[in-house]
Amino acid sequence: MDKMTKVEIIMNPEKFEDLKEAMNGIGITGMTVTNALGCGLQKGHKEYYRGVEVEINLKQKLKVEIVVCEVPVDRVIETALRILQTGSIGDGKIFTYEVVDAVRIRTGERGPEAIKDPK
Amino acid sequence: MDKMTKVEIIMNPEKFEDLKEAMNGIGITGMTVTNALGCGLQKGHKEYYRGVEVEINLKQKLKVEIVVCEVPVDRVIETALRILQTGSIGDGKIFTYEVVDAVRIRTGERGPEAIKDPK
């Protein structure tokens, strides 16, 4: 199967080392990490915006992007859940997107070859 | 309708509080914010690159990402325009992308359920 998918994980920074090792354990060989501010609506606090009770927090998050082809998307998601799921509000989100093409700049390889582990 | 879409807004940082409140007002409950440098070609200044008159500026921008399903994409775009449109050069850009899947890490919920406001 030659479909390439980007898995984007929005997570709490303190779990990053564990996530990285777990991803490596399932054969992930590259990822891109960005600092982000996560903005979620936190219910249960008493704040009001135009009469509606809300509180919007900005929390430090990491955005981890992993483009996969050979490693199944569901295996990446299960691995992220295993490491990141605590059952508490704010554990994070995962989004997936279709990748049209990939290029390994060093070699010029295109498509799935570009994201396979280079020999 | 179960289609999920990512709306990516590249904007001037000073308007962020207004944008956040307006998005909350239309039912948006989560967003991810990243610092970025925007690079636009500014015409009208006298600078030359290989004989072509250009000036490329790097300006501090915010990238705001909002994945929606129930809230219509057009409502998000209209809301962003209402807050961000001043008519001046550099007001920003919006791009939209299809989201294949979403996961709420706390519960393991997948698809549109994962981005609906948790009860």
Next chain:
Amino acid sequence: MDKMTKVEIIMNPEKFEDLKEAMNGIGITGMTVTNALGCGLQKGHKEYYRGVEVEINLKQKLKVEIVVCEVPVDRVIETALRILQTGSIGDGKIFTYEVVDAVRIRTGERGPEAIKDPK
């Protein structure tokens, strides 16, 4: 052709000025740049994770995002390869994605018009 594509280039920061000028030279008039940490599996060092030899490094990278319509994606990729390819491990990666819609906030223009050079 009215298809819009995002080209995402993960690259070493020191080449950014050259890349920017080269992209300008092929008619690119906007891009968005983010600091990122690149995580690649570097073979050849002796480290072990659960019995498997690995070393995962986090390296400072830039993520450069360019949404194109008129300028062909392949021209952007060839230009990036020309500037960034040294043949050394870690030269970077390029990923492309379909863009569903674009909006120029200043004018409200939608679709390909929104990313064409404003007159």
